[in-house]
Amino acid sequence: AQKITQTQPGMFVQEKEAVTLDCTYDTSDPSYGLFWYKQPSSGEMIFLIYQGSYDQQNATEGRYSLNFQKARKSANLVISASQLGDSAMYFCAMREENSGGSNYKLTFGKGTLLTVNP
Amino acid sequence: NAGVTQTPKFRVLKTGQSMTLLCAQDMNHEYMYWYRQDPGMGLRLIHYSVGEGTTAKGEVPDGYNVSRLKKQNFLLGLESAAPSQTSVYFCASSQVPGQGARNQPQHFGDGTRLSIL
Numbered sequence: 001a002q003k004i005t006q007t008q009p010g011m012f013v014q015e016k017e018a019v020t021l022d023c024t025y026d027t028s029d030p031s032y033g034l035f036w037y038k039q040p041s042s043g044e045m046i047f048l049i050y051q052g053s054y055d056q057q058n059a060t061e062g063r064y065s066l067n068f069q070k071a072r073k074s075a076n077l078v079i080s081a082s083q084l085g086d087s088a089m090y091f092c093a094m095r096e097e098n099s100g101g102s103n104y105k106l107t108f109g110k111g112t113l114l115t116v117n118p
Numbered sequence: 119n120a121g122v123t124q125t126p127k128f129r130v131l132k133t134g135q136s137m138t139l140l141c142a143q144d145m146n147h148e149y150m151y152w153y154r155q156d157p158g159m160g161l162r163l164i165h166y167s168v169g170e171g172t173t174a175k176g177e178v179p180d181g182y183n184v185s186r187l188k189k190q191n192f193l194l195g196l197e198s199a200a201p202s203q204t205s206v207y208f209c210a211s212s213q214v215p216g217q218g219a220r221n222q223p224q225h226f227g228d229g230t231r232l233s234i235l
Contacts, residue, residue: 035223037223043206043229044228044229047224047225050221052221093161106151108160108161109160110160
């Protein structure tokens, strides 16, 4: 079974509107972290936001926020007031922190391609 | 403020040739990783290292070898390149999350685009 599932291969949003990118995960580890990365067409991986499994509040970073629903095992990224520069591929990733061996590796979803229309 | 630097950025190889991808980080991170990115597959972990002199296999290690002789460098080798290894390769590094930095992400290089003909 996939550990990270991003069900939206592509999404479109109008400039200045909000958009939600979905991410569900599967783990039996009680301690884990969830990350979102942005990959623009230039190819680099840009870290956006982090949510820890024990964090009481949803993470926020500027226009990015995480809708973290632990019981549902979902960690959806919300981008408010979309900008043309937000057009990119977005990846959700999970780090299981009690997995055997202290490797702290990331498992990535397949990504969602977001297009912001003017 | 270089962060993670990968060389080369692009390379074309013929089947059967060998090459080494270089990754250097200047953040004094203990952990380093090599991923490959293929269309529709996200990033998949090839090998990783939790410290100088240590390496371990990731999700897709076959056909690759790695070495971490110095803390700041992590090398990825292809001994006999195959067309299936055509991909974009990313190196990343991170702190040890347990050291008061659970929210610290992996920092990525800009990638190496490798084509095997």
